[in-house]
Amino acid sequence: MDDSQTYYFYVLLCADKSFYGGFTTDVAKRFATHLAGKGAKYTRAHRPLRVLYSEAFDNKHDALHAEWEFKHQSRRKKVIFLKKHGITAENCELD
Template sequence: MAKAYYFYVLLCADNSFYGGFTTDVAQRFATHRAGKGAKYTRAHPPVRVLYQEAFKTKHDALHAEWAFKHQSRQKKVRFLRAHGVTLPQ
């Protein structure tokens, strides 16, 4: 089976979102939780994985990450809801 590449979205403690790319979502989430992930998640501790999507190519996963990060919060919320994610109030 071919390696999968993932785009994922984390919910942070301050109710912000963090979008990222990895080949192993659980491992990457653990890295973020340990304070060893991205600079953003060191300042905004992640609470849970809200969304993940597998892609066949690294390029496609990175493109999904880029597209998510360059949206307004309102559009990010719409994207997540459209993909069946229930967001906290």
């Protein structure tokens, strides 16, 4: 096992103004997969527009936990999370 691997939790803004949270080892590659319609079932139905947020973790467990936490929040709490991390209504559709 390679202990130097970095894992990422990321949030996408979708065309219907919904958010998608996921985890990966390569955000740019995973986003390209979503754009190609080969990503998650959710992003095949809700076209992703851009990566709003990503956070690096030293281990898979922590990245998966961040993803799980985000996915189990209400939209209001997701917006609060994004605003706390510098994502504003000016650079995405938060409201």
